[in-house]
Amino acid sequence: GEDVEQSLFLSVREGDSSVINCTYTDSSSTYLYWYKQEPGAGLQLLTYIFSNMDMKQDQRLTVLLNKKDKHLSLRIADTQTGDSAIYFCAEKYNQGGKLIFGQGTELSVKP
Amino acid sequence: ETGVTQTPRHLVMGMTNKKSLKCEQHLGHNAMYWYKQSAKKPLELMFVYNFKEQTENNSVPSRFSPECPNSSHLFLHLHTLQPEDSALYLCASSQADRTNTDTQYFGPGTRLTVL
Numbered sequence: 001g002e003d004v005e006q007s008l009f010l011s012v013r014e015g016d017s018s019v020i021n022c023t024y025t026d027s028s029s030t031y032l033y034w035y036k037q038e039p040g041a042g043l044q045l046l047t048y049i050f051s052n053m054d055m056k057q058d059q060r061l062t063v064l065l066n067k068k069d070k071h072l073s074l075r076i077a078d079t080q081t082g083d084s085a086i087y088f089c090a091e092k093y094n095q096g097g098k099l100i101f102g103q104g105t106e107l108s109v110k111p
Numbered sequence: 112e113t114g115v116t117q118t119p120r121h122l123v124m125g126m127t128n129k130k131s132l133k134c135e136q137h138l139g140h141n142a143m144y145w146y147k148q149s150a151k152k153p154l155e156l157m158f159v160y161n162f163k164e165q166t167e168n169n170s171v172p173s174r175f176s177p178e179c180p181n182s183s184h185l186f187l188h189l190h191t192l193q194p195e196d197s198a199l200y201l202c203a204s205s206q207a208d209r210t211n212t213d214t215q216y217f218g219p220g221t222r223l224t225v226l
Contacts, residue, residue: 004153009141009165031214033216041219042115042117042201042217043154043201043217045216046217048214098159101153101154104153
């Protein structure tokens, strides 16, 4: 079946690294995405990784993909208070490209 | 305007009202989506339009009626809603071919409250 799971909360101190984890079930997923949602706003695409890649780096963001374990992570280096938001992992379901979202991880950054 | 816009941003309606949500995308995409985001639940895909044709209806109650007059505009017509329909309704768009879809870009959402 289709299922994406994330832990619900993460709290870090400003300047530390944050690691948000996600597990998924569809081994035939083609793309995996990270979206950010700030309070009262829609989802902002942060980054994505193609399923044949292990890692993707984009400035402060590093995405790691372990296909064997169906595990995806998002690392935010030098986390800032402006990074406080809910982060959603999503897998692109191979049939028709439907996106399956996790419940979101609420990241709280303390000064 | 750039990206994906949605109006209104906030809507309060009674259970007997009829209202419509509007979404417009300025990205040249040809696929559009409606999602429902309720508290403590994952985003739920409601409808997908690909090349203006509805390609997915995720068992959504008939009190929600989508309309896609062209590839840039998407509406969600609402009537006789229930309080449990209160949620954030998100629109998204992507570039799609007939068999698959590309990265989805989201609008800011409409916060709907049903009294």
